[in-house]
Amino acid sequence: MENRLRELRERDSLTQEDLAARVGVSRQTIISLERGRYNPSLLLAYKLARVFGLRIEDVFIFEDGKGDE
Amino acid sequence: MENRLRELRERDSLTQEDLAARVGVSRQTIISLERGRYNPSLLLAYKLARVFGLRIEDVFIFEDGKGDE
DNA sequence: CCCTGATGTAAAACTAACTTGACATGACGA
DNA sequence: TCGTCATGTCAAGTTAGTTTTACATCAGGG
Numbered sequence: 001m002e003n004r005l006r007e008l009r010e011r012d013s014l015t016q017e018d019l020a021a022r023v024g025v026s027r028q029t030i031i032s033l034e035r036g037r038y039n040p041s042l043l044l045a046y047k048l049a050r051v052f053g054l055r056i057e058d059v060f061i062f063e064d065g066k067g068d069e
Numbered sequence: 070m071e072n073r074l075r076e077l078r079e080r081d082s083l084t085q086e087d088l089a090a091r092v093g094v095s096r097q098t099i100i101s102l103e104r105g106r107y108n109p110s111l112l113l114a115y116k117l118a119r120v121f122g123l124r125i126e127d128v129f130i131f132e133d134g135k136g137d138e
Numbered sequence: 139c140c141c142t143g144a145t146g147t148a149a150a151a152c153t154a155a156c157t158t159g160a161c162a163t164g165a166c167g168a
Numbered sequence: 169t170c171g172t173c174a175t176g177t178c179a180a181g182t183t184a185g186t187t188t189t190a191c192a193t194c195a196g197g198g
Contacts (some may be wrong), residue, residue, distance in 0.1 A: 024075040026157050056125045
């Protein structure tokens with residue numbers, strides 16, 4: 001699953017640490033997410049989207065697999 | 070975090086087992102989600118929303134905590 | 139009355155999300 | 169050159185999502 005975190009974070013001139021603090025996770029978590037290493041929890045995805053004033057689907061990009069991804 | 074899973078599932082006359090199969094998880098997972106026992110992964114939330122033809126934010130309801138939820 | 143299907147619980151086990159800490163690198167300014 | 173800030177890696181540990189199995193209840197149909 002891809003996402004626009006890095007792009008959005010840089011757009012807002014936020015550091016990884018800033019962003020982590022805003023959504024209440026560690027910096028490692030942000031790094032791993034930006035690198036697409038895993039699939040966040042829904043709540044975290046939601047908080048991130050809100051930081052950027054977007055909807056979840058506008059931040060996280062789901063390969064449009066019809067079937068089983 | 071609340072959600073409309075039960076309502077939507079019944080609207081579409083799906084059984085918990087049907088829904089579980091459609092999104093590729095176990096029936097227990099659906100039960101726990103309907104009862105609000107936890108916070109799904111983003112991917113699961115996305116698949117569920119798609120089954121019902123909705124957006125994630127239309128299925129899962131985030132108490133609108135400004136701050137730290 | 140019994141059988142079956144749908145829903146629910148409980149507990150143990152596994153996996154994936156997330157944390158913590160230690161360390162490496164490149165860019166930049168003093 | 170030295171310090172520092174932002175980014176990154178790695179590895180080990182904790183927590184929470186998810187699975188599996190086994191069992192209980194209730195409703196409806198034969």
